[in-house]
Amino acid sequence: MPLPYDLCARVQNAFRARHRYLAVEHSKQNLAILSILLRAGFLSNLTRGTLASPSPSDFQQVSEPQRRIWAELKYRDDRPVLSNMSLISMPSRRVFMDVGEIRRICSGRRAQTVKPLGLGEIAVVKTKSREHEWLEAREALTLGLDGEVMCRAR
Numbered sequence: 728m729p730l731p732y733d734l735c736a737r738v739q740n741a742f743r744a745r746h747r748y749l750a751v752e753h754s755k756q757n758l759a760i761l762s763i764l765l766r767a768g769f770l771s772n773l774t775r776g777t778l779a780s781p782s783p784s785d786f787q788q789v790s791e792p793q794r795r796i797w798a799e800l801k802y803r804d805d806r807p808v809l810s811n812m813s814l815i816s817m818p819s820r821r822v823f824m825d826v827g828e829i830r831r832i833c834s835g836r837r838a839q840t841v842k843p844l845g846l847g848e849i850a851v852v853k854t855k856s857r858e859h860e861w862l863e864a865r866e867a868l869t870l871g872l873d874g875e876v877m878c879r880a881r
Contacts, residue, residue: 753794759861
């Protein structure tokens with residue numbers, strides 16, 4: 728299973744290099760985090776594809792190691808919409824938060840070692856719920872789910 732810090736680094740580096748598309752390996756975790764970024768408005772489009780191109784028709788015909796998720800990056804006035812994407816919960820230090828602590832970071836207060844979310848900033852939470860495994864922090868707060876705070880994007 729790919730680690731989330733790899734995805735954070737790839738997304739941030741692609742925006743800084745002003746790429747139009749980003750291809751990451753196909754996994755449930757990568758798809759969930761990228762779909763949260765899409766819903767938050769940091770990405771324009773998500774497509775399944777192969778190593779060569781974003782082609783959903785070819786996606787089913789290739790083997791698992793050749794499958795990729797293609798994300799179209801969003802820019803406004805020739806500036807990247809996503810300026811920073813960083814990891815909160817690291818392999819050496821996991822950050823688990825209950826609903827009260829998630830409420831604190833969403834409402835502008837510090838919880839544990841996590842700084843509060845600013846305007847236009849999101850945090851990705853991995854919950855234990857099978858139905859809602861990956862959520863944005865405000866969605867997790869609305870549903871009353873606690874979990875591991877993985878990364879933040881602004």
